[in-house]
Amino acid sequence: MSQPAPTMDVTHRLVPSPAGRIHLVEQGAGPPVLLVHGFPESWYSWRHQLPVLAAAGYRAVAVDVRGYGRSSKPGDVSAYRMLDLVEDAVAVVRALGEESAVIVGHDWGSAIAANAALVRPDVFRAVGLLSVPYAPPGGPRPSEIFAQMGGDEEFYVSYFQEPGRAEAEIEPDVRGWLAGFYAAFSADTMAPAGAPDPHFAARGGTLRDRFPVGRLPSWLSEDDLDVYAGEFERTGLSGALNRYRNMDRDWEDLADHHGRPVTQPSLFLGGALDASTTWLAAAIEAYPTTLPGLVSSHILEGCGHWIQQERPEEVNRILTGWLASLPA
Secondary structure (H helix, E strand, C coil), X not given: CCCCCCCCCCEEEEEEECCEEEEEEEECCCCEEEEECCCCCCHHHHCCCHXXXXXXXXXXXXXXXXXXXXXXXXXXXXXXXXXHHHHHHHHHHHHCCCCCEEEEEECHHHHHHHHHHHHCCCCEEEEEEECCCCXXXXXXXXXXXXXXXXXXXXXXXXXXXXXXXXXHHHHHHHHXXXXXXXXXXXXXXXXXXXXXXXXXXXXXXXXXXXXXXXXXXXXXXXXXXXXXXXXXXXXXXXXXXXXXXXXXXXXXXXXXXXXXXXXXXXXXEEECCCHHHHHCHHHHHCHHHHCCCEEEEEEECCCCCCHHHHCHHHHHHHHHHHHHHCCC
16 A cells, blocks of 8 residues: 655745746755755655654755756756756755755755755755765766667666657656656566566667556555656656756766765665665765765665655654754
């Protein structure tokens, strides 16, 4: 059975940013904690964290990243580069009337949070990373790495990078595609070991060909799916997918930061069944060098990619404990 979303006394706001506007949802009063979602989600992915953080004495603020939900959706693909998303996060903190904040991200939000902490340590005093580990900028050009990963198949990042291609697969049936995508990377509905990997598409095929069908993950109700589907049916997927289409630009933009650690107090949470945890195990092992301020690191057994929705009580306990440990 999926867990019902908690009843939330939240405030919706639109605030100015370099994107035009950012939509945010906030609850509580106290030190600000900025929550940044991943692909393909929205502020709603933090529905289980907002009331708990508020009850713990924090001002919890979940945003729609540019291109998502009610936030602005610039038409230029290059408007979704990482440094632009970092400046959106800074603009949110300023619009809240705050000088600094803790930033916590999941999936692409984890990368946004890490880079925000890296390039704007004056604003982001601590950083929490969910599902996607931090690895310093640098190394080979990203598109070259992804092109080599597929072999006879095509890695999903390369698939997403071609403008219009993934949209043509997704947008005729947004709700069905999202259901399959969430199920493919959730612990209780992912394919068994040895089955074709949904991170890859057969040449000439689609990603959806490998998604499980027939049931939703236990953490996702029909009503939850309706929330996500309703947003993407209204906005389309291009804004969300454009994040993938800027990875080479990010590599160039962040050249001055290649190899640099994030030094603020940090937290990492990953799922043991999440490919991000296993593929990027070397990044986690490098944390003494790359995250010297790491307070705690946790791998949740039996958990997939959607960590704060799959295991909300455990994530909330770890997250509030970490926040309480931070300097005032």
